[in-house]
Amino acid sequence: MKNDDIRASLMKRSRAAKNERFGKTLTGLCILIIITVVVSIFFFVASKGLATFFTNKVNLWKFLTGTIWNPGATDAQGNPQVGALPMIVGSFAVTFLAAIVATPFAIGAAVFMTEISPKIGRKVLQPVIELLVGIPSVVYGFIGLSVVVPFVRRTFGGSGFGILSGTFVLFVMILPTVTSMTIDALNSVPRNYREASLALGATRWQTIYKVVLRASTSGIITAIVFGMSRAFGEALAVQMVIGNAMLLPGNLISPASTLTSVLTMGMGNSVMGSLSNNALWSLALLLLIMPLIFNIIIRKIAKKGAIR
């Protein structure tokens, strides 16, 4: 009799098992929704973006290398004029230049905060950096428009709108991201490397650049690529200062445009399903693929760094 009771209770699903199952279902559902959203966004953008090439029969190569962007009109041979090269060049130019300018400042600030004066770093600089991350991009753009653009105009001539102004604005915008990720990279260098170096008669400076920076190289590169990914996708602030001329930029102070700025400018002015609309989706697809490539690079670097 007693044995039967035990058997019965074992055969029945217990309360704990039910709870377990409920939790699993709940979290699984959340994941499922997120994945669905991501996949459908990707699918939607891809189907729209690829329509330019399949429905409107635009040559992919011409799209990537053409220099005239005028989707509403056709050229002498009747081909639509959707050359995205000016925007591609513009996007990469501001991204790389901003990263090049930001990197030394970010490394300098991170070294100061982790190696030279962690106390001031934690109390003063950390909150400042967090504040910088939180400022909306339209504010950066506004400041860029009223301060950076006139400054560039006075100093370098031209209208002031252009890649140089875009670079300055993006530099300030990605600096906190790159800095705080570099700080994490430096902090992850074990303390005993520093002790070993100092005990061998190295100065603090030698320890920083021969051991700490060298041991955290992969982390620092990850930080830079992450910052570039942010700069590449930034739309509003760049659009406000770059001048939005769909021309291949000849120099740093002539007006230019980026993939994002063309999208924000153009998206309200085209009809769903038309070529000019599809062409914008193709730009969006490019914007989607690039961060993906950046991410793959980051993972590769992280993997390489993990072996050390």
Added chain:
Amino acid sequence: MAEPKEMITVQDLHLYYGQQEALRGVTIDFHRNEITAVIGPSGCGKSSLLKTINRLNDLVPDVTVTGTVKLNGQDIYAPNMDAVALRKEVGMLFQQPNPFPFSIYDNVIYGLRISGEKRKNVLDEAVERSLKAAAIWDEVKDRLHDNAMSLSGGQQQRICIARVLATQPKVILMDEPTSALDPISSSEIERTMLKLKDDYSIVIVTRNMQQASRISDRTAFFLAGELIEDGPTRDIFMQPQKKETEDYISGRFG
């Protein structure tokens, strides 16, 4: 003229971390070309003592040191003493093997490189000499450019020994150098140490009493920041003068 047999003389050394007194008036000599073992329970100040000898304590905030520490007759806490120069004379080996995540070669020549040595033949020669002295040359000579982190713990520790030897210090401080290693690696490190004492003066902090009795010429016993007793290892272990020493080495506490 014969050199005095004392390599390091410590007189009335007090060390404070903030308000807390970690060393309470320590007076002790460490002899040339001998291994001195420093034993005592955790928190008795033995590691603190070690780190005053190469002034690594300078890096800890709120540290105060009073008293004198002389290396080869020179006061290392004198105002004109350069801590960086001192650390080239006094090498140190840590509890956790801590090679840099670079190649074996780059690890060994690190000390020379930061002193500005660039000549390749000098560096190559130093690598071979140091790795041989650390008894690891045969194991790594074919892969000097592999990452030192890929070696075993015992091998890593011997790379660290080689890294210290490459700078040719006078004194080597060892802070429980084998406590993170397996018994076989430990005995290899011990064998290496015994060879090294012909050329170097070694101070080793250890919690392993057998190790102290096996390898050291002199032993110093510390308790609660004070030197209780020091002398030839044989005397300390066979006929300790103080009751605390006897209790500790016979395992009655600590």
